[in-house]
Structure formats: structure tokens, C-alpha cells
Amino acid sequence: MPARTPLDADIILAATEEILRRHGPDKATVVDVARALGVSHAAVYKHFASKQALREAVTRRWLDRTRDTLAVIAADRAVPPAQRLRAWLHAVLAGKQAKIREAPELFAAYGILAAAHSTVATDHVADLLGQLTAIIADGAADGGFRTGDAEATARAVFHATVRFHHLAHAGEWQNPGIDTDLDDVCSLLLEGLQAPASP
Amino acid sequence: MPARTPLDADIILAATEEILRRHGPDKATVVDVARALGVSHAAVYKHFASKQALREAVTRRWLDRTRDTLAVIAADRAVPPAQRLRAWLHAVLAGKQAKIREAPELFAAYGILAAAHSTVATDHVADLLGQLTAIIADGAADGGFRTGDAEATARAVFHATVRFHHLAHAGEWQNPGIDTDLDDVCSLLLEGLQAPASP
Numbered sequence: 001m002p003a004r005t006p007l008d009a010d011i012i013l014a015a016t017e018e019i020l021r022r023h024g025p026d027k028a029t030v031v032d033v034a035r036a037l038g039v040s041h042a043a044v045y046k047h048f049a050s051k052q053a054l055r056e057a058v059t060r061r062w063l064d065r066t067r068d069t070l071a072v073i074a075a076d077r078a079v080p081p082a083q084r085l086r087a088w089l090h091a092v093l094a095g096k097q098a099k100i101r102e103a104p105e106l107f108a109a110y111g112i113l114a115a116a117h118s119t120v121a122t123d124h125v126a127d128l129l130g131q132l133t134a135i136i137a138d139g140a141a142d143g144g145f146r147t148g149d150a151e152a153t154a155r156a157v158f159h160a161t162v163r164f165h166h167l168a169h170a171g172e173w174q175n176p177g178i179d180t181d182l183d184d185v186c187s188l189l190l191e192g193l194q195a196p197a198s199p
Numbered sequence: 200m201p202a203r204t205p206l207d208a209d210i211i212l213a214a215t216e217e218i219l220r221r222h223g224p225d226k227a228t229v230v231d232v233a234r235a236l237g238v239s240h241a242a243v244y245k246h247f248a249s250k251q252a253l254r255e256a257v258t259r260r261w262l263d264r265t266r267d268t269l270a271v272i273a274a275d276r277a278v279p280p281a282q283r284l285r286a287w288l289h290a291v292l293a294g295k296q297a298k299i300r301e302a303p304e305l306f307a308a309y310g311i312l313a314a315a316h317s318t319v320a321t322d323h324v325a326d327l328l329g330q331l332t333a334i335i336a337d338g339a340a341d342g343g344f345r346t347g348d349a350e351a352t353a354r355a356v357f358h359a360t361v362r363f364h365h366l367a368h369a370g371e372w373q374n375p376g377i378d379t380d381l382d383d384v385c386s387l388l389l390e391g392l393q394a395p396a397s398p
Contacts, residue, residue, distance in 0.1 A: 152383065153387070155380070155383065156380075156383040156384050156386075156387045157387070159362050159380055159383070159384050160359040160360070160362075160384045160387065160388070161359070162361050162362040162368070163358050163359075163361040163365075166362075166367075166368075168365075168367035168368065169361070169365075169367065181354070181355075181358055184351065184354070184355040184358070185355050185358050185359045187355075187391075188352070188355045188356070188359065188388060188391040188392070189359070189387060189388070189391060190391070191390070191391035191392075191394045192386075192387040192388060192389070192390035192391030192392075192394065193387070193390075193391075194394070195390045195391065195393070195394035195395075196394075196395070
């Protein structure tokens, strides 16, 4: 029972990510990961029941890596909701820009996995939408934002900022004007959110 | 000099599109098009100096197919700018949805060509941005929209509606809720455009 280094899910996922970085998504299988760790397939299967489960877990871990930073921004009630909304949207973009800069090949590999494992991507979006809804609900509660349905408004804001967070637009995130572009969209959306009832 | 059917650019482009529809972008070459028309390569080269020129022209024709319909909506001063902006954005989406519905394989082929010939795509976007700027300038002139720079505002509106016109999101355009989603984004943007100066 006692092993030299106890094999846990974290060790397996770190090894899987290293394989993704070096060889892309095709080689990210239980067999390859077990070989890289020098353990039996069975040992890895004990933590991840299938190739599918392993790939979902590693993708989820990657997508959620910036989630806590974002959650802190979303929940920081010391910052007025309008300012918080803008900061949060910029942080979403900055997190993705950093991921590309640090490891472009890993970003590409995860892009393929996120597209293939749509439940993981859907959960990630739901999580981000929850954070956005919380900011907008705070703005509605303090009277700064005019909305009867924070969740619907959060969806509209999320859809209106797709260019700044959807992987399909990753090629545009290194454009020199991208932060200004996001700022302009934020300003327009905030004007809409903060508008008094129209005549 | 007189031929049985005079070969013109339109005939060549129609034949090129037929090849795209049946075989995809790889076969859309001067040689293949000449063969399909039963003419010499030289006859086609007289109209399109290279494979590149032929592909750009056919892509431009496809991208611009709905442009006149959109231009009419953009220029219709009988319709108030706010209503016109919403109608125009819906027409952009509807035009693309119709293209997919009518010929999905052609849509895919043109998507590849548009990505490969970025000047054509850039010109198309510039044309759409010009129409959008005209609507917004009309709204600024009649006092309905508050903007000092119609072109910058048009860019922000275009960026905020990327999900509803960028080819990367084509897979989402058949979602049952897509028109409502666009409507919600339009409403938020219009609230922002129509807002009185914020306190």
C-alpha cells in the first residue's frame, strides 16, 4: 500500500499538462501519462476512469486557473459595481493573454480540448456568468444599474464582450489596440446599465 | 473575335462558385474553372491574372452579396436611427443565417477563403463599419444618440456584436435563442447610445 511518492490526482494532472505542452492533445492518454510517471495504467485509472475523464479534468483545471482571481474581483464590494465590472472584464482578457504569452502551445492544446469537451467549457462559462451576475446584482441593489433581471443582463454583457474572452478570437488579443477596444465596449455597456429609464 | 458566349468575369465567377460548392476551395483554380467552362486557361487569365485574384474576386462577390440590402437599411432616413440600428444588426445576422441555410458547404468554403484572403475580409468589414457609422452619425445629428465620434462608436458597436456576425460564431447562429440574444445586446447598446450625459 505505501508507495515511494503517493500518486494523487494533482501529480497525474501536472504530468498530463507536461505531455500536452510537449506533444499536443493526441498524446494525452492514460497510457502516455502512466509511462511518463513510471507507474502502471491501473494506478492512473484509479484516479481517472477513462481518457475522457483525464482530459476533462486537465482542461477544467486549466480553464479554472484564473477563476479565483476573478472571483475575488467580482466579490470585492469595496469597489463600486461599475468600476468592478470594467476591472473584471479586463481581468478576464488579461488572464487569457497571460496564458497565451506563457505557453502558446499549451493554449492551442487546451483550445482543442475545450472544444471537444463541451461540458467543461459550458461549466466554465456558467461559472463566469455567475460572477458577472453577482456584480450586476450589486449594481442593481445600490441603484447604480437599472436592470430587473441581473442574470439576463449578465448574459447580454457576456455576449457583447465575446471578442475579448472567446477562444475563437485569441488571434486578436495581441493586437495593440485590444485593451482600448475593450474599454470602449465597456463604456458603452456601462452607459446602458447606468442609464435612467428612457423617455 | 466573336465567341459563341462571350466569356465575362460574371460567368467565370459563377463557375468558380459552382466548383467551390461541389469540391471546396482546393479545386478553385484557374485550370479547374477553365476546364469546367470548356475554355482555355488563357481566356480565364485575361479576366483574373492569378489563382489569388480569382479567389479574392469570388470571395468578395460572396461577402458583398447582402451588402446592397444592408446599405438600403442603413440609408433609410424614414426610420429613426435607434430602430434602424437594431434592424441593420438583425439584417446582418439574417443574411448570414440565410447563406448557411441555403448552402452550408459553400459557406464553409468561403469561410476558409475569407480567412486566407484577409484584405477581402478587411474591406468587407470596412464597408459594414461605414454603414454603421452612417446610422450612428444620423442619430448624433438628430440628438437621439450621444456620441462625439460616430466612427469610434460604430467600432464599439461592431465589436460588441461580434458574436452575431463573425464567421467564428457561425455554429451559434442556428441556436433557437440567437435572435433574442442579439435583441438583448441591441437594447443594452441602445440604452448606452441614447443615455443622457451621466452624472
